[in-house]
Amino acid sequence: MTDMKRAAVLGASGYTGADVIRLLLDHPFVEISLLGAARKAGLPVDAVFPHFAPYDLPDFVSVGDIDWGSADFDVVFCCLPHATTQEVIKDIRDVSDVLIIDLSADFRLRDPDVYAEWYGGPHKAASLQASAVYGLTEIYRKEIAEARLVACPGCYPTAALLALLPLVQAGLIDPARITIDAKSGVSGTGRSLKENLLFTEVAEAMHPYALGAHRHMPEIEQELSVAAGGLDLKISFTPHLIPINRGELLTIYVEHMGDITTEDITACWQKAYNKEAFVHPLAGATVPATRMVRGSNHVVMNAFSDRIDGRSILSVALDNLVKGSSGQAVQNMNLALGFAESTGLTQAPLFP
Amino acid sequence: MTDMKRAAVLGASGYTGADVIRLLLDHPFVEISLLGAARKAGLPVDAVFPHFAPYDLPDFVSVGDIDWGSADFDVVFCCLPHATTQEVIKDIRDVSDVLIIDLSADFRLRDPDVYAEWYGGPHKAASLQASAVYGLTEIYRKEIAEARLVACPGCYPTAALLALLPLVQAGLIDPARITIDAKSGVSGTGRSLKENLLFTEVAEAMHPYALGAHRHMPEIEQELSVAAGGLDLKISFTPHLIPINRGELLTIYVEHMGDITTEDITACWQKAYNKEAFVHPLAGATVPATRMVRGSNHVVMNAFSDRIDGRSILSVALDNLVKGSSGQAVQNMNLALGFAESTGLTQAPLFP
Amino acid sequence: MTDMKRAAVLGASGYTGADVIRLLLDHPFVEISLLGAARKAGLPVDAVFPHFAPYDLPDFVSVGDIDWGSADFDVVFCCLPHATTQEVIKDIRDVSDVLIIDLSADFRLRDPDVYAEWYGGPHKAASLQASAVYGLTEIYRKEIAEARLVACPGCYPTAALLALLPLVQAGLIDPARITIDAKSGVSGTGRSLKENLLFTEVAEAMHPYALGAHRHMPEIEQELSVAAGGLDLKISFTPHLIPINRGELLTIYVEHMGDITTEDITACWQKAYNKEAFVHPLAGATVPATRMVRGSNHVVMNAFSDRIDGRSILSVALDNLVKGSSGQAVQNMNLALGFAESTGLTQAPLFP
């Protein structure tokens, strides 16, 4: 075990933290050396996550107590809340060049003005922004392999961009006329104590939220704008809360450029993803469903003709905690540490 | 009890049948005189629906065994499968002018060619089509009060049309550019034995279905076309299966005509529905949610600005088994029998 | 409407409060005149319970702001937290003899020492305890009709006692050897913000809780001890949290006295409950299920032979928010105000 890489997981008491732990426990080349969680410092892991009781894991420590200068981690996963993250990463970077895989939103937006507009104030580590690579693995694979700070995409942007980027890059669809109707399981909201996240409020119910105002919008727009050659795009994006734990489903309404057909969309995806281990355009009329990906790092997608001429309906499903956050984070770590990209991510979906 | 109106419920062993029974049990002026169900004939009601064990209800009989000529029902609810219904109604009408409230799709489409296209063959009681009134209560109230055959709308069309018809009639939105993303609980699929409706397949999962091909499309188009002054419209409609029992949520993306705003949409709804007992445009930024209407005949709706200029996002929620089918059916019966429209429908939503 | 009785609901922002409101909205002779809720004072009802938006209800007020001396309520429902209730009721009683229907645990236990042992300290309104009637309707009907303070039973005791009291009174089962395995939906835990009640923690999961220490134990023991002629009984009671909103299911393992059989148990129940509107021993081998009672005031029960000789298995199901709390509270109000007992409680169960 002497050659194992050493990982620290910060913000390890939340759900994305838990899924990083879950995946690393099955990773052959990485061991978990530190679990950071401010309010849970001093507790054993099974006091916070009883399902880890059978495993040998370190107790939680306070992030503020870590001496980053003398620590010898190979990778740090930041599963901290938005805004908190940037200060912690700044502290780390002041004394260490350790690989940082950030699962928060803090380094996803390249334009500081856009960050300030959507996150309520100026960024506190803006100088590090330039060094951050947007961690959408299949698109920025080369950059991630060289990066020391990877800003993993949000769960919705991961699904939306994997479906849309190849189509916009190929000029198949109108980037200014994209309507994304998203449905997410509840784990995407995190483990915070809010009345509207109680079982009794969520079960046997559904509703849209953050209408016209969800923070994943600028992130999707940023990447689509690049793909569209620098246009300043706005997209329509409406998320809904669905009473399941894991799973995210996007139904995307797009308008064709010129005379292209739904088959052209499928062909474009096939070409873009035919060598990918985790991105799967489905054959024929198979309908994407979240049960196809539960607990796994897979993304499934398909395209269907809309009844209105000149439009297609794209359907994309992933597990918001895996490919939508922690799985993609481990995938990025694999790239940056030089492991095969799917190491530790080969678990098949859990169905039923 | 001698003045009680007598109701027969055909197809009473399915979920819409059960909800008609549930509502009539609480109706002060109507009693259930007959329950028809082919495959359950001879069984007591609690062998099929144990939750009705405390109630005094007739045993199931075979629909074919009923002598409609000598029967003295005041109203017949047809909760039979599509296509089966038309033959039964033809048999009834040959010998009786009893009020028929049909919950199937058989008499919703006025154009026989459209029926044949979507339902796989010619209609077998086309001569009765002209006498059928489309049972969207708030829109066709006068006609329903005079009708002897009411074709209750599908659950999706009820939600879609209540939101869209006033806006199209007022010329506020482009009727040719309507995108409906619908999410439904599982009871909307009925009680048929299909592998994909097993708990294990549906729970902790979601997916779209019938992409570009759902039979509620022509029904929505028919009514919107009338409202749009006879245009031949096509709409985009994509339903999704969500792991809840009851509840339907529509997110509708519309494009404004001219310089209208989202506020104009809200104002239009307020004017159209300010005297309605069951249709509720919500105040301010309150987000419609299925938990607001569970088990009740209410519909809630609201409109939100889209991030793409010149568009709005409409959100509508109802209980697919109540306002979406059996509740609206009772509401229509009330009209046609001369009772106050909300008689027996005053139960408040069940939350949590 | 001038003859309508006036009701105040205190603690109206919780789930039992909401269900009292729901039931009173459909009650022909009672109107809701006041809604009390400390932390929500000043808010309209739909800010706390959006599903009541269609109804005309008073805004929430602070309980401390009510002048009980000059108020003219006919009934006060106390849906306040345990321990808080006793002080509020003492304040009311100091100046008013209004009928109080208490849904908390504060006046259920007759022995102040038992109260102090289980609720962490002495009772603050012990002088009122003697005037309180235990509100298990079918057992204490006469006393409730005369009462001014009704202490409604807990949800578990309601189910347990309705099944067990007739059997213990008749000497059919050994009162010292009763094992109750209870399963409850999440609404029984209330609306408090606890991590273990988040959707993500509860859904797709189950576990026992309060093992050997649940506060409903002494309440069940108190009533069984009376029925057993004053024995000092201890029962075995283990509740479990199940991922549903509403519904409570008790599986009770009992040992026969002498040579009695399971049929004797059924016969005893039939005799005890054959005129009851809400308590239903089921016929034959019909298995009680929570879906038979959802949203209704019904209780269903049945008895089955155990494989171990001389024992039976009792199964009881009710809706914890209706017959288990708010429905029984309204039933008790009906008795105390002189209405027919099932007034406003005739809604059939909601299935599916």
Place this chain on the structure above:
Amino acid sequence: MTDMKRAAVLGASGYTGADVIRLLLDHPFVEISLLGAARKAGLPVDAVFPHFAPYDLPDFVSVGDIDWGSADFDVVFCCLPHATTQEVIKDIRDVSDVLIIDLSADFRLRDPDVYAEWYGGPHKAASLQASAVYGLTEIYRKEIAEARLVACPGCYPTAALLALLPLVQAGLIDPARITIDAKSGVSGTGRSLKENLLFTEVAEAMHPYALGAHRHMPEIEQELSVAAGGLDLKISFTPHLIPINRGELLTIYVEHMGDITTEDITACWQKAYNKEAFVHPLAGATVPATRMVRGSNHVVMNAFSDRIDGRSILSVALDNLVKGSSGQAVQNMNLALGFAESTGLTQAPLFP
């Protein structure tokens, strides 16, 4: 890959089959060479299990079409329905000594009379019964390592026996006074088309089933009787259907022998299982919960004092599809093929 062991999975279109596939896909030393499923013969795997679309798996074949004499499998998993299995295994054994891991009930009961009593008729391969080893891994580890036919226990017996066998063997509890209240997720019922397994019937609901008559009873009694030194025991066992996909929870009420305490039970378990990878007596008052084991091969258990003197309450949780069937099957295969016992079974639980 030339050294990979070759596995056939029969009855691969059901849920236990799917979980054998899921686990073998992640097994480093075994490859799936054949998938048998009568009614799905000829179909690709993703037509039956879309979640396996990303994997390279053989199409389904008819079990009757397999030439067992010339086949070169190293292991055959039988996930076939009860009664069907014995004939298939007889056919295989007539021509081949391949290792057979049977997940059905056909070879679990050693006494042919007991089999006939509970399964409706005489066994059709009784001669093979003597060669079958009961596959409760932690108890029959040595025998399984030598076996060619392993009869994996039912899900309920696995949980019950792991908790009870050490206690009965040590004489700590009365084997004639055991009451097992079991709760199971729906996947335990399989993928068969039954109305009572539809989402709409099961969700937001719960009920007991097979009262006094569940087929797992004789299996539990058989093993407990051996542990009790040959007593002819009867147990009380009542299962309940709970609306979750995976997870099984047993609450077991036991009576102490002599003056033993709950702590003695815990100590007995600690001694029995302190070297086990998958069986975990929990520390302190930690309550077992199904969310601790979801998707994993772990079992968690703990013991609590009952309020009735001289009794304890045992709580046990496992995933019915993993340790309760397919995981234990793979664990047994590992033993019989000479691999480390936890090979391919190291996935951590999936929470949330």
